[in-house]
Amino acid sequence: MLDLYMPGTSLIDQKKHLAGQEATFLPASSDHGRRLAQRWRKFLPEAAHISSPRTPWSAAKARIPAWHRCHETMREDAETYAPASNSTYRIALIGDSIMESWRGTAFCNRMRRCVGLPALLRDSLGSRWPHPLVLAIASDQTQHLLWRLQNGEISESMRRDPRLVAVLLIGTNNLGRGFTADETTSGVLEVVRLLSRMTQATIVLHALLPRADSARSRKAKRARVRAHGDGDSDKHDQDSFMPAVRHVNAQLYNATVWSLLLQERRLYFADCGHLFVAKAEAVDAQLMPDRLHPNVAGFSLWARCLEREIDNAILGRQGRN
Template structure:
């Protein structure tokens, strides 16, 4: 089944044309967490966000545990999948003080920068509609790849265009855009395996850079 446009909510389908069972299982788990009504900080995204439960587990506990956080990241998600999830229970019942959103890297192969940005915009609008009290920390999509001409790195120009568009969503009141991508490259200007072992997902060291970069703003939003 061909993917939906990036701004149209959609469940995730496998190559067999059936709904991805892992996607549904994770979604149902997240809905259950939402129904508990305890989470005060919600992270929404794809496998990069989901990585907090893996390589970033210890950093997560030290940096965010005091905020009663919930990690709603699912590997392979595109904007349309996150949109479907938050329209189907993941932001119901709970009343978080803040939501951290970073999504779009999995859209780059099929969608235009404008389309991806539109998808991000609709997600932000949906979060605002469902959780008007929550401040949104909208992160620029992170850089990827070890070489500009490589399979991953070739997408960075498109991601820069996406980020330029979504940065305009920052209103200084409820939506706050933050580009921390420049924190990840090492002094020579390249991403390294020490920070991103596969040049897409973060090591514990990469997660520490991430946590340190958003920490001050989160502390402000979580007051």
């Protein structure tokens, strides 16, 4: 298993506190008390580094069944995975809506902004590593991906394949939900730990992409204030995600360097975010019209960058760079 530095978290402390409060006023011995306890737990905060399916805390109640159906689709796709018949590698693109866009969907529903992306994937990365597997669900956070991987999205064939390259991009939705940069980093690194335990894969840990959706940033600030009790829950400018994105990426890079220093040639850091930044560190609206998701032109540039990063990781795993 990879040895990674993991910063502490704070939302889980609040979750423990709320659980303690629950224990003080719910008579667990009664049926009514157990029903109340079950209802109360639904609204306890999720922690970025602890596996959790979608709950009413992170999704509208009506969307939760759809999320489970989408997970079932991913699980079935994982079950069809077979190692390449020759000496080549296979890739799995794992994460949230940005990765799911490669499927042409969001939440497993066809999306207009994703038109053309499955063909682009086939003709770009798929031309080097046939049949790329995309395991991603829109809006997912690190704790949701942990749950998905633990519940079938890593098949037995994937576990045994030493020529699997797992490209991981996750965490931006944690920031959007109000997690601090340190909490988000802890969640991402826990996903890396899980992948390293469950598989023999080479892991390409991708930096969070830049984002400039300021309205979501203000909403995330309000969530942080509710979670931490004040407006100074982290050191970053709350009107922009970019300081937090840079902070997370720096910690992920440091964790990767630490892993390589221990001569564990399984984890590699990739950062193609510069492709989407225009002058003065502003997100390039020509490539990210909604300031969060690349368009087809952005994905085309990203595919070329990803190809180089995957090549570097494979060469590194083979001890050739």
